[in-house]
Amino acid sequence: MGFDPQNLYGVVLAGGFGTRLWPLSRQGRPKQFIDLLGGGRSLLQQAVDRVVDIIPLDRVLVVTTERFAADVAAQLPDLAPENIIAEPCGRDTAPAMGVAAEIVSARCPDAVVVNLPADHYVADGERFRAALLTAAEAAYDHPVVAVLGVPPTFANTGLGYIEVGADTIEVGDRTLLEVARFTEKPDAATARAFVDSGRYLWNANYYTFHVDTFLASLAEYAPSLYRALAPLRGTADRAAIAQVYATVEAAPVDTAMTEKASNIYVLPADFRWSDVGNWNELYAVLAxxxxxxxxxxxxxxxxxxxxxxxxxxxxxxxxxxxxxxxxxxxxxxxxxxxxxxxxxxxxxxxxxxxxxxxxxxxxxxxx
Structure with a gap:
């Protein structure tokens, strides 16, 4: 039996602060809640708008901190309260994704999860959705974590880079490439060498995985985090979430798991993308x-x-x-x-x- 799109879940990570866009984005007013592009919708709302055709709201979860849970509810009034996961404190992306994976697994043991940053710009929604479905099919048919990679247009030192390897996975007419190495925010000379080599993609941080594959990878590469998630197995109430965050250490998913794992594959993106990470990135989008x-x-x-x-x-x-x-x-x-x-x-x-x-x-x- 093949991949069933009805088992596709979206997990939106909306807990960051984005201080590189000061004075517009601040600790009390992060960029994901701002209409940064002048279209009448915040970046968070746009992140959900982009996927709702393939992932309806009942299968969208938003992970944020307790401080911003009310902002998420106000901006996404049709999102069920139980689909807002409020962290007692920020612990970076690995715990956030682990908590969400456990909650989704309890609801749908055969689920495939698409990790969706809340504060990015994507120019072509149709191609973006097609890429997510391709990554989801790969993650269902193979025990891999798929990530979207963007062909670099300049030597950006504010992004992570993915070096591609030789192995491939074919999904229809699309090819996913083995990830040989992740490098986070290289210096200018290294970034230029990466771009010139033609072997690197920007890491857009859209990770897609079957819940079993992701949790098994955490158990292998981040065992302390996996053990800390135990209170969520069988329940997802606030007390269990608080218990997890009382013991778990902060860690990005890259250093906790994906940089160590050998089952990561990247799908080169065919749409324009930006993390809108600073004023230059916003200028490029708006220009x-x-x-x-x-x-x-x-x-x-x-x-x-x-x-x-x-x-x-x-x-x-x-x-x-x-x-x-x-x-x-x-x-x-x-x-x-x-x-x-x-x-x-x-x-x-x-x-x-x-x-x-x-x-x-x-x-x-x-x-």
Whole structure:
């Protein structure tokens, strides 16, 4: 008996903070809850919208922290309360995915789970859904964990990279490639070498697996985490979840399991994707269709009040309309909010982390 799409579950991970998009995204207002792309839907809502045609809401679970459970419920009012998994505290992706896998396994022992980050941009929903179904079929027919990999377009140092190996899995007319190695956020020279080699893909973190395969991999490669999940076997109430999080250690799924496992395969993506991880990534997404002739992207209630004189290739995002003049300014980001102002060169955009760290010392309310 082959893969039954009725057994496909989606687990949306929505517990991150996204401080690289300060001052818009903050600890109390993470980017997944923001309409970052100006379409009237938050990134979280878009993540669910993209899959609802193949994974209805009764088979979608959202993992978040208790702090943001009410935000998830407000943004996804048709999602059943029992499908919101509220972590007492953040423990990174390995525990979150492990908890979700146990809960799904109790509901459907033959389930295939698609891991869905809550804060990404995907340009072609139809191709994206087709890729997920291909990965799901591979994960059902073979004891593997399938992940989507994006062909890199530049030497991005903020993403993980996947080196492909020689072995393959064929699903219809699509080919999944063996994962030889994961490398997380390499330096600029290494990232450039990866891109030039043609053997690497960006790790989009869309992991797909049969629940038995994933839990068996945790038992082998992350035994302490697997043992910590024991209270969830047979129940998924809040007390059991709290018991798990009282003992489990924080760990990303990459270091806990996938970087060690030999049964990981990657499906190269054929759609445009971005993790919208910083202001440069947002500029790249919005510039495709929004940019003015000088390359500037303006997101403002009154874009005519943004005046550029000998200025180009800037991103200007504004909440409350007031004039902003950019004179002789190029390749910069200006984010003008009621409670924070950012002016940064796009080449130094990664240094925003230092801003947040400094604010945490002097004015944590603004982090």
């Amino acid at each position: 495709d269709g929004w940019a003015e002739p000088d390359g500037t992207v303006v997101v403002s209630p009154r874009p005519e009040l943004i005046i550029g004189i000998d200025a180009s290739d800037n991103l200007v995002l504004q909440a409350t309309p007031r004039p902003i003049a950019l004179v002789g300014v190029r390749d910069s980001v200006v984010v003008d909010l009621d409670d924070g102002l950012l002016v940064a060169g796009r080449a130094q955009i990664q240094d925003i982390r230092q801003v947040v760290e400094r604010l945490a010392e002097v004015a944590p309310a603004y982090c």
